[in-house]
Amino acid sequence: MKEEIKNLVYESIKAAKLIKLNDLADIQIEISRTKNPDHGQFSCNIALHLSKELGLNAVDLAHQIADKINDQKSLEKIVVAPPGFINFYLSEGVKAEVIKKVLKLGAEYGSKTIQEPKNIILEFVSSNPTGPLHIGHGRHAAYGDSLAKLMRKAGHQVYTEYYVNDTGRQMNIFALSVLIEILNLKGASLALPRVSYQGAYLEQIAKKTQNSIDVNFDSLLEHKDLKDSYASCSADEEIDKLIADFQNQLGIESFEKFTDSVSSLMVTTIKKDLEEFGVVYNNWFSEREMINKGLVQKSIKQLKDNDLTYKKGGALWLQTMNFGDDKDRVIIREDGRSTYFASDIAYHFDKRFRGFDVLLDVLGSDHHGYLARLGAGLAAMNEPQESLEISLVQFVSLFKKNKKVQMSTRSGEFITLNELCEEVGKDAARFFYVSRSHDQHLDFNLDLAKSKNNENPVYYIQYAHARIHRVLKELKNNGLVFDKQSGISNLEKLSAQHEIEIIAKLSDYPDVITQSAKNKSVHSLANYLVELAQLVHSYYSAHRFIVENLELRNARIALITAASCVISDGLSILGVSAPEKM
Structure with missing residues (x-):
C-alpha cells in the first residue's frame, strides 16, 4: 500500500506542476505508517521538504498536493495536518481486500512486487576448502x-553460486598440514610450521585420508630433510620450502593429486554442513577448473589487447586506476603465476558471459x-562496473x-557452524544471524537463542504461529468448520483495535518484501515478523475466537488464518520452520 500511495503523491505533484518534469525523478517521497489511528493509516511529509525549495507555506503546499489526489477506491479521505503532513485514511474495502488477497494467494501474497526484475547471480560464503565452516561463515550463509x-519473492531471477578456491598456495599449505598430521599418526613427531592450518579437524581429515590415498608416506618418513625446522627462515619461507620438499619427494603430480583429494573431501564436508543448515546452491564453481579451461589466461590476453597492462619489476600490472581504483594491481607475479585478482576478473567476466x-x-x-578493485577489473574487460x-x-x-x-581461527580454536546448530538449533541460528543488519557487528547470545520463552524472538514468532493453529485445531475438535466465504463477507465486523492493527500490518507485507529486497536488508523482514507476532499475541490474549456469533467467528478465523500465512511465508524466506504445535 505504501508504494501505491507514493505513486499517487508523485502523480499529484506532477499534475499540480509544482516541479519541473526533469526534476521529478530526484524527489524522495517517503510514506510512513502513523502511530495514532486517529491520524489515518499512512502519512507523507513531502510538503515539508518541498516548501523551502518552492518558497511556499508547507500547509498550503500539502493542500495543493492532496487536492490533486483522486482515488475513491482505496482512500476514505485525505487530511492535511500542521505543520504540513498529508494523512491518508484507507477505505474499509481496502482493509477487507488485504485479507481476501492473503487467503486467496497464500504463499504468493507479496510476490513479484518489483517493477524491473533482474537476472542476478548471488555468490556467498565461498570459504576456502581448508577447514570446516565456523560461526562467521554461518552468518554469511544465513x-x-x-x-x-527474498529477492526471488520480490520477482528477481536469482542464481546462487559457491566459488571454490581449490587451487593455489593456500591449498598447498592445507595439503602440507594434512600430510604432516598423517606422518605424525604414523609415528613421526613433526611440528606444524608457523604458517599452516591448525585445529583438531586436521587429525580427523588425516585419519580419513591416510589409507584411502595412494601416497608413499613411508618414503616421506625416511626423508630426514622434511624434519628440518628451517628455524633461520621467515615463516613464509619455511612453509614454501617445506611444500617444495614434499613436492620433490612425492613428485609434483602425486602432491597435486593428494591436494585435490583433501580439497574434494573438504568441499563435500562444507556442502553437507550447508545443506543441513538449509542452504542449497544452484552451482559450485571450481577455480581450478576455470584455470584448466584457460579462462584466466584468456582474460589476461584480452586485458593486454585492450592495452591496459604494463610490466614493472618483472610482474604484469593492470591499470585499474584508470577505472577508479586507488592503485594499479598485479595480475601476473614475477614468477609467472597469475594472482588471485586475475582469477577474480576471469570469474566475474564469466558471470557476465x-x-x-x-x-x-x-x-x-x-x-x-573489493568493489573498486573488481569493478575496475570488469571495466577493463569492457563490462559495466555498475x-x-x-x-x-x-x-x-x-x-x-x-x-x-x-576464538582464534589462526590457532584452530573456533566453534563450527555444526556445533552452533547442535547447541541452539538450526531455526534459532538462522534467525539470530539475520536479526541484525548484515553491515553491523552481531553479538550472538547463546543463552537467549536456546531459551524457550518470549524473550527469544524466533520462539516468539513461531509460538504466535502455533497459537493460531491451536485455535484452528480447537475449532475442529468442537465439531465446527471455518467458512472462508462467510469470513470474507463479514470482515467489516473486525472493528476492534487489535484487528485493525493486524490488518494494517498484513497490508505492509508486500512493501516490506519490496524494500527489503531493494535494500538487501534481510533484517527488516525479521523485524517485521517480530512486530506481527506481537500483534497476534496481544490479539490472542484480549479476544476469543470461537464465539457464538457465527459471522464474527468466521471473520476472526479469516484474520488469524491470513496472519498465519504471512508468518509462515516470512519464516520460510529466512530459512526458519513454522511449527503448528509447540
Missing part, C-alpha cells in the same frame, strides 16, 4: 540464502576495497552467560 529467497545482469557478492567486512554489487557482512561474537567466547 544472510546470503535468505537474501536469495553467462548472461547475468547483476553480479552480487556477499563478502566479509575486511573486503571493503553490474557488480557487494554486500559486506560484519563479524560475529558469541556470548555465553554474559561472557564473550574466545
